[in-house]
Amino acid sequence: MALIKWDAKLNVNVPEFDEEHKKLVQMINSLHDAMKSGKGKELLTKILDEATDYTLKHFVHEEKIMVQYKYPEYKEHKATHDEFAKKIVELRNLHDQQRLPSNQMLNTLNAWLINHINDVDKKYSPFLIKVMK
Ligand SMILES: [Fe+2]
Ligand SMILES: [Fe+2]
Structure with missing residues (x-):
């Protein structure tokens, strides 16, 4: 079962960012699925690397705009x-040293992403929608 469902309430109404947020949600869900089905450590690490990478690229994209x-x-x-980029590195290190269980890592990523979209990203919506027209 997937962990987060994409919900229209998460839209920031800047299409390129909504697409990237959807992709991030999908990646967190694949991580969740890989964990639940007890997939090997290697696959988990691969998905984690991809999710981290994509998150950082998304930040750069938002910052550029x-x-x-x-x-x-x-x-x-x-x-x-x-702050979150630093946090991801910390979490990754703890996780790689087996001091942080995968599900806790996932919950932190998940909660941060949803809160960030709702509390921080949505703030740019009215401004960017207007200027990007
Ligand atoms: Fe953001
Ligand atoms: Fe974002």
Whole structure:
């Protein structure tokens, strides 16, 4: 069973970012499925690497657009990305040293992603929708 369902309430209404958020949700779900079905460590690590990579690329993409359109809350937004990028590395290290169970790692990623979309990404919606027209 999948962990998160994409919900229209998660839309930020900037199509390229909604697509990327959907892809992130899908990746977290594949991670969840791989864990549940007791897939090997190798596959889990591979999916984790891909999810981390995609998340960081998504941050860079959002930051590029925010800078391009001079989004006034860029600095604050970037700070939350940077903080999470650091957190991912910490979690990964703990996980790789087997000091953090996979399900806890997954729950943290999941909660952060949903909260970030709802509390931080959605703030750029009215601004970007207007300027990107
Ligand atoms: Fe963001
Ligand atoms: Fe985002």
